Amino acid sequence: MRKVLVLGGTQYFGKKLVQKLIENGDEVTVATRGTKSDPFGDHVKRLVIDREKKESMSAAFEGKAWDLVYDQSCFSPIEAKDTSEALEGKAGRYIFTSTQAVYDFGTLHTESNFNANTYPVEYKSRREYPGYEGYKEAKRASEAVFHQLGIFEVVSVRFPIVVSEDDYTERLKFHVDKILSGQPIGIPNPELRYSFIHADEAADFLLGIGNSKFMGPINPGSAGDISLGELVDKIALLSNKKASVVNSTESGTVSPYALPGSWSIDTSLATGLGFKFIELDQLLEQLILFYIKQNDSN
CATH class of the missing domain: 3.40.50.720 (NAD(P)-binding Rossmann-like Domain)
Structure with missing residues (x-):
C-alpha cells in the first residue's frame, strides 16, 4: 500500500x-x-x-x-x-x-x-x-x-x-445563463481562444x-481550443436562443473568460503517453446541455 x-x-x-x-x-x-x-x-x-x-x-x-x-x-x-x-x-x-x-x-x-x-x-x-x-x-x-x-x-x-457539472466557479454556466435570459455578455475580444x-x-x-x-x-486536457465567439455561438445553437455580445468590461456583464489574451495548450505529450480525454466539442456540448436543463428545471 x-x-x-x-x-x-x-x-x-x-x-x-x-x-x-x-x-x-x-x-x-x-x-x-x-x-x-x-x-x-x-x-x-x-x-x-x-x-x-x-x-x-x-x-x-x-x-x-x-x-x-x-x-x-x-x-x-x-x-x-x-x-x-x-x-x-x-x-x-x-x-x-x-x-x-x-x-x-x-x-x-x-x-x-x-x-x-x-x-x-x-x-x-x-x-x-x-x-x-x-x-x-x-x-x-x-x-x-x-x-x-x-x-x-x-x-x-x-x-x-477546468470545467464540470459541479464547477463551483460557474464560469461556463455564466454564459449559458446570460444567453437563456437574453442578457448581454461582455466580450471585448471574441477571437481569444482557450483550452x-x-x-x-x-x-x-x-x-x-x-x-x-x-x-x-x-499539459493534460481535451485536444485543441475554442474561441469565446465560437463558445457563445455553440450555446446559442444548443439553446435555440440569440446571443447578445457587447464590447464591455462592466462587472456582472463581462465574461469571466475575457482575459487579456488567449491561453491554450498542446496536449499531445499527455495523449502520447496513453492518457485519454473527451473531445472538446463533446465536453462543452454535454456541459452546456446540462446547464440548459438545470435552468429549465429551476
Whole structure:
C-alpha cells in the first residue's frame, strides 16, 4: 500500500483526486488548514498546516514519510521552498498542480514554451501576487523552485480551464445563463481562444501521472481550443436562443473568460503517453446541455 500525502484536496478536483486515491487502495493523508470539512470520514488521515508558516509544516511532517505527494495548494515560491525543505527526505515523488497560465498569452503551447529549470526566482508570498498577472508569476516561480531545488522527482501539471457539472466557479454556466435570459455578455475580444479539461479527467490524470515514472512539465486536457465567439455561438445553437455580445468590461456583464489574451495548450505529450480525454466539442456540448436543463428545471 502506497502512502500518499495530498496538500489541499478538499475542494473541486482535488477532492475528486482524494476519492480516487482511496478507491485505488492508497493510504491517504490530507494536509490543510483544517477550516473546511471533507466527505472522507475515517478513510483518510488528516494534518493541519499553514502553507504560509514553515514551522507548522515542519511540525506536522515530523517523523512521517510518504511515497508520493500531490500539491494542490501552493501559490508562491516561498511556499514551494518551505514545503520542499519540510518534506526533504520524507518523500520522493512530487506532483505539483500548475496551470497553463505559466505560458505567455498565446495558443497551443507545448511544454517547452516555459522552462521552469531556468526561470529566475524572486521569493515573494502569495499576498504579493494580485490578479491574473500575479497568479501567472506565482505559479511560474513555484514551478521553478520545485524543479530547480532537485529535492524530488517533480511533475508540473499545467492544467487548462477546468470545467464540470459541479464547477463551483460557474464560469461556463455564466454564459449559458446570460444567453437563456437574453442578457448581454461582455466580450471585448471574441477571437481569444482557450483550452479545457473536465474535472473528473483532471483527477484521473493526476492519479495516472502519479502512477507513472514521468518527470517534468505536462499539459493534460481535451485536444485543441475554442474561441469565446465560437463558445457563445455553440450555446446559442444548443439553446435555440440569440446571443447578445457587447464590447464591455462592466462587472456582472463581462465574461469571466475575457482575459487579456488567449491561453491554450498542446496536449499531445499527455495523449502520447496513453492518457485519454473527451473531445472538446463533446465536453462543452454535454456541459452546456446540462446547464440548459438545470435552468429549465429551476
